[in-house]
Amino acid sequence: MPHKADRDQIRRQNRSIILQALRRDGPLARIELGQITKLSPATVTSITGDLLDQGLIEGFETSEQKEQSTRGRPRSLLRLTPNAAYVVCVRLSVQRLDLALVDYSGQTVAHHSAPLEGNALTSDTTSPRLVHLIRELLTMADAPSSRVQEIGLIAQGAVDVDVEAGTIIWSPAIDGRNTQIVEPLSAAFDAHCTIVNDTNMITEALHWSDPEKYAGTFVVVFLDHGMGMGLYLDGRLFCGANGKAAEIGHTNHMPDGALCQCGKKGCFEAYLSENALSRIALAEPSCDAPSLDAALELAASGNGPVLDGFSGAGRVLGFALARIIAMFDPRRIVLTGRSARALPYMQEGMRSGLEDGLIADLSQNHEIDVAPWDEDYIIRGMAAQAMTRLDLCYKGTAGR
Amino acid sequence: MPHKADRDQIRRQNRSIILQALRRDGPLARIELGQITKLSPATVTSITGDLLDQGLIEGFETSEQKEQSTRGRPRSLLRLTPNAAYVVCVRLSVQRLDLALVDYSGQTVAHHSAPLEGNALTSDTTSPRLVHLIRELLTMADAPSSRVQEIGLIAQGAVDVDVEAGTIIWSPAIDGRNTQIVEPLSAAFDAHCTIVNDTNMITEALHWSDPEKYAGTFVVVFLDHGMGMGLYLDGRLFCGANGKAAEIGHTNHMPDGALCQCGKKGCFEAYLSENALSRIALAEPSCDAPSLDAALELAASGNGPVLDGFSGAGRVLGFALARIIAMFDPRRIVLTGRSARALPYMQEGMRSGLEDGLIADLSQNHEIDVAPWDEDYIIRGMAAQAMTRLDLCYKGTAGR
DNA sequence: GGTATTTTTTTGGACACCAAAAAAATGTTG
DNA sequence: CAACATTTTTTTGGTGTCCAAAAAAATACC
Known part of the structure; x- marks a missing residue:
């Protein structure tokens, strides 16, 4: 049973919406805040008044603003107080x-x-x-x-x-x-x-970067040293009862399969970690120092055994994606991470794995795409999450 | 960004809480409603007044009530108007x-x-x-x-x-x-x-039957003709972007494994459907008509090959549970359905599957238990879900 | 019948929202 | 340059919700 609602909740939520709008869309005038949030001008004045008193936002003036001035009272921009x-x-x-x-x-x-x-x-x-x-x-x-x-x-x-x-x-x-x-x-x-968790922060960052595209239910698969996953379910990050949800790298792909670094057999990571992908280079006997870059070069040069190796890894990835689609029914799966470079050589295998691992009924209504990897995602996601938490700390009007 | 909040939301939510309390805990006096919902007596009077006017609740009298009367103004009970x-x-x-x-x-x-x-x-x-x-x-x-x-x-x-x-x-x-x-x-x-979806309704029914125990994040695994799953994540039923989440029966357990009825190879259901469990009876050569009951009887009589068969099926179930724990990190996994009878013979295999399929880090902080199976669960869950939806249809006070 | 006790209702105040009016601040025009 | 037009912001007044406290209601006890 949900908790009872009271007046403070309304103010807290509307206040938080205004702060988020300012954080996302830079300095804004009150009238714009009203349009974005659908709150009435009177309410925007009231809430921004509180926020100004508390020092969380401040007036802001640019020179540009005056150049393109029109008739009518000029807008006065508000922004978050940086410090x-x-x-x-x-x-x-x-x-x-x-x-x-x-x-x-x-x-x-x-x-x-x-x-x-x-x-x-x-x-x-x-x-x-x-x-x-x-x-x-x-x-x-x-x-x-x-x-x-x-x-x-x-x-x-x-x-x-x-x-x-x-x-x-x-x-x-x-x-x-x-x-x-x-x-x-x-x-x-x-x-x-x-x-x-790093993958959770990437997920949060993707949502923050494009809330239209990364909305509702989507899954991030992160291919790096290891293999990680982030879950955004029904419009929010999902972490599980103990904050340990979304483990995929060390879930079993093949009982009694390849030995994984974790000591178990047949984990996805045993096939898809950067180390595992690097070893594909060994399919070419002349290779002496296996690395992902070496493997990618060999693949680019059309080396058959290496291409087969990537295709095999792609098939494993396909089975992983099939599992994710069946369990979560996401609108979108985003592949990213440093090893995402190898995906072009894994496409065909991936398709075969998806075909063999996914019941036909579920094989549509989802998109799989690749997001360019940027290290800063993690920090941006963390900051966005922390700021959202701050926005909800509402200390009434008594504190004035 | 969440939607703006307004006054109507407060009333709608508090109204809904009162209706839910009445539906769950039978006829209640206003003072009890106040204690349960934490709303003030004045607010309870106001909201129940509206509901009485709208005919959604009505006064209720029992003879018991008068017997155990104490001093003070007697409580006047309210209940939902059945029709x-x-x-x-x-x-x-x-x-x-x-x-x-x-x-x-x-x-x-x-x-x-x-x-x-x-x-x-x-x-x-x-x-x-x-x-x-x-x-x-x-x-x-x-x-x-x-x-x-x-x-x-x-x-x-x-x-x-x-x-x-x-x-x-x-x-x-x-x-x-x-x-x-x-x-x-x-x-x-x-x-x-x-x-x-039937499994979703079982999940909803479990939550309704014991909201303390079945709260937060839990997963229901339903062993019947086929194998189903229901997900209750962060306090609500999760259905996925297209309402098709929580597929487990036809996700791959073993690439190129046993042929499943769906035409693919290696689905969990190929090992755990009622048919698959029934075929365990065939391990005893004298068995002529395989059925789950026959298999269970043979297991009860200590038949070695049949016990091995159940152990093998249990191991597959263990891998399935390992996957669920890794993906969702639930507080609790509930096993139910008609085939849950076979679980006692599958315990040991299940443990070995969990051990080989689950990274050690995750092997605690969750309970696995068996819920007795009752066909009525499905209807009760559906009714509970539909009623909750009704409770939120708030039509202001203008309708009076 | 008066008093004590418990529940319910009423009263009055605070506060959040909104619509509409007023005020403020600018550009435009005769 | 003053009156007017336009746009944004603030103020005013009203509605609705919640709550605390007082009042009323309904019963038991003496």
Whole structure:
């Protein structure tokens, strides 16, 4: 049974809609906000008045504005106050540590990126090091640390995470186990801190980048070192009861099949990880250093055995997509990630796998397409998600 | 971006909550409604006043009530007016046609059940026949046909349905193709008519029967003639972009595996349908008429080859469950259906399949349990879903 | 019959929405 | 340059919803 509704909910939701419109479509006049949100001008004035009082938005003037002026009272543009709040994105991958500071208007105002040398981090030093780096970032951007509202930690690579406890159980980048991370960061900045999943952030970013196209129910399949999946179901990100949904790489494709790095047999990743795809190059006996690039070059040159290898991998991918379509019935499946380059050579195999793995009844009403891969997707998705969470923190009018 | 919120939404939602409380917990006094819904007494009086005016609820008196009376103003109970609206459930399976008429209070007030003899229905006669049977049902229950608000059609068996067009493309029970069904029924009774999925209704019924236990994210696996699945994700039924999500029976377990009735190779159903389980009995050479009962009897008597057969089927089921857990990360998986009787003999195989198919990281935080199977689940689920839809039809106070 | 107790209704206030009127700020024109 | 036209923003007034508190209603107890 849903919860009872009250007045505050209305205001909170309408307020959030206005903030989102401003974040998405830049500076806007009140009349435009009214048109976008369908709220009456009176209501827009009332809500933006509150937001101005709270310092979350501010007036904004451009020179362009005056040039193309028409008769009538000129519009007064509003925008999000950039320094009203900040979101920190931390990405910890196997050999790199990236940080980005995103302001309330959605701009990245500072970032830091450095290679991680072996054993640079241990269980004890990780969180102090992150606190230090975040403080440096804040200094660079001249942002007071009290304004940090959200910290998102993206742990990439073969990482074992305990979302509940907020710890990294194991990561190749950290020497040691059970690294406390959420609690120390949260305490240092008095901010909401979460460990998030990279594929989920890509999914969120796609939705944010084009809410028309990436709407309703769609699935993202991420081919990189490993194989990941992100689920956007009925208009929202789906994470499962314990935040561990959308595992596909280590689900079984073939009982007693090829040995996977995880120790089990027949996982999809055993056929579709970057390593697995690289090994296709070995089909050409003269190949001495297998890599995905080597394999792609051989395929481009028309090497038969290598093309057969990609076709076989494509067939496995086809079975994976068939499974996804049957389970989720998405409007769209998006393939992306660094290994998506190999897809052109996998098309035919993919089709055969889809044909053999998918019941005819379901083989239409969905599109499969490839999104160009951009590393920044992850940070953009994280920021968008965190900002949306902020927008819903409504503190009545009593706080004035 | 979510839609703007307005005042009517508040009333609609609170009204709906009160109606649901009354439907779930029988006759209730206003003060009890206030406690359940957390609405103030004043608001409860206001909303129930509207509902009384509209005839959707009515006062109710019992003799019990007076016996255990205490000091103070006595409670005056309210209940849903049984004849305020009706929902019709039609279930068309291979050899039977069942109809049930459910009143606004959730009681089944009339039903009809008859075997379907061969070729009894054709594309042209199906909908007139259904209209006729529904009218008979209404006469039996002395219900005016204008009060029929929702008609739900459950097409069971190997049926091919076009939900968009509201037609049954093909069904073993109907002689002919592309049977128009939603439009004629909808027109005949001026009611909302939908084709629904049986497994989805079981899922809805489980949630309705115990909203505490079956809440949030859970998955129902239905073992019957075939194999079905129902998904309740983040507190609501998930149907996919085209209403065809949750297919599991005809997803691939083993590339180039056992031949399935659908014509493809290696579907789960090829190993787990009632037919497939029945054939386990053939492991005992003396068996002449294979059936699930025969197989279960042989298993009960400790027949080794038959027990091995069930163990093998259990292993396949284990792989299916591993896949479900990885994809959806549910809090609970519920196994039910007529073939659930065979589960005791499949336990060990199931465990081995889960172990080999599920990455260790995910092998906790979920419960797998068996729900007793009751045919009525389907109708109860349908009625609950339809009633909830009705509760949200709020027609302001202007209609008075 | 008066008092205590419990439930229900009424009253009055706060607040969010909207439509319509008013005000503000500019361009256009005679 | 003042009056008018136009567009945006704010204010006003009204409706509807919620709630807290007071009042009313209906019963049991003494």
